[in-house]
Amino acid sequence: MGGAPVKENAVRWLTALLLAAGLLSPVSASAFATDVKVIANASVKADIISAPELRRIFLQQSSSLDNGTRVEPVIEKDGLVHKAFVQEYLGRTQEDLQTYYRALVFTGRGSMPKVLGSDAEVVSYVAATRGAIGYVSSDSDTTVDGVKTLLVIPAGNTAERKLVRSVEPKYPEMLQRLGIGGTVRLALTVAPKGNVENVALLGGNPILAESAIVAVKQWIYTVGRTRSTLEVSVPFDPRR
Numbered sequence: 001m002g003g004a005p006v007k008e009n010a011v012r013w014l015t016a017l018l019l020a021a022g023l024l025s026p027v028s029a030s031a032f033a034t035d036v037k038v039i040a041n042a043s044v045k046a047d048i049i050s051a052p053e054l055r056r057i058f059l060q061q062s063s064s065l066d067n068g069t070r071v072e073p074v075i076e077k078d079g080l081v082h083k084a085f086v087q088e089y090l091g092r093t094q095e096d097l098q099t100y101y102r103a104l105v106f107t108g109r110g111s112m113p114k115v116l117g118s119d120a121e122v123v124s125y126v127a128a129t130r131g132a133i134g135y136v137s138s139d140s141d142t143t144v145d146g147v148k149t150l151l152v153i154p155a156g157n158t159a160e161r162k163l164v165r166s167v168e169p170k171y172p173e174m175l176q177r178l179g180i181g182g183t184v185r186l187a188l189t190v191a192p193k194g195n196v197e198n199v200a201l202l203g204g205n206p207i208l209a210e211s212a213i214v215a216v217k218q219w220i221y222t223v224g225r226t227r228s229t230l231e232v233s234v235p236f237d238p239r240r
Contacts, residue, residue: 035138036085038150039123043130045069048151048192048223054089057133059100060110066225074114074122074134081119085135089152123147151193153223161190161221161228169215171236172207180205181236184212190228194221208236 038054040046046065056062058073065071076082078094086097104110116122119136126132127146136142142149175181184204189197199213212234221228 036081036088036135037138037140037142038133038135038152039126039142039147040071040133040150041126041130042146042148043069044071044133044148044150046150047148048153048225050153050225051089054152055091058090058113060104060113069131071131071133072114072129074116074125074129074132076119076122076135077115077117081135081137151223161194161224161230163219163221164194165218165220167215167218169208169211169234169236171238172211175205175207175236176238179238181238182208184209184234184236186212186216186232186234188216188219188230188232190221190224190230192224192226194223196221197227202231204234205236208234212236 038049044065045067046069049065053062053066057065057071058075060073063070063072075097076085083094086092086094090097092100101110101112105112114125114132116125116134119140122134122136123140123142123144126134127144133150182205185202186209187200187202189199191197196217196219199216201209201213204212216232216234221230
């Protein structure tokens with residue numbers, strides 16, 4: 001339970017990074033401005049979901065995430081959070097969505113999703129129901145067992161991972177004073193959320209490499225669908 005607030009803060013921080021890096025359009029970013037938070041049961045094998053994927057799930061065009069995990073969408077009856085979610089993520093009005101669901105039921109192509117009356121009810125249901133996925137206000141308390149927050153990324157965010165925050169390595173004082181420099185080559189494993197999970201030394205002065213590895217482990221990249229392996233070069237110039 002203690003890790004949940006940390007995860008939620010990380011999601012909000014990553015969202016801010018996406019906005020700052022220009023990876024969220026004004027339209028997709030407005031969903032975050034309305035303080036909507038997408039949550040799922042802990043059984044859901046994902047921490048990130050794309051906006052198109054989310055739309056397909058809630059419009060019952062698919063019953064599984066792209067990774068094959070089966071999910072059950074849960075909606076709120078009404079309210080500002082429901083209105084914001086439906087407009088920004090589903091591209092519809094509340095009335096349009098109800099008409100859409102009724103048509104699914106009438107034609108036998110789907111059924112009405114579970115409808116709940118408040119954020120608290122959504123959190124409780126998601127926590128207790130395997131595969132459940134819903135949405136609540138970002139102010140809602142989701143620090144309960146069985147609930148995880150999903151980071152929603154916009155369509156088309158599959159480009160090469162871009163560095164959005166870097167930390168300069170500390171130059172070992174003695175080597176700098178002696179004029180010893182060079183380039184350290186590293187292989188990074190970048191997690192879907194953008195943090196560097198692992199660093200392997202490919203080449204360079206081992207003392208400089210120690211400093212480079214400490215710095216690189218603090219770097220943050222843009223979010224992605226899967227883990228990525230990147231090769232980077234960290235220069236050490238004693239004349240700087």
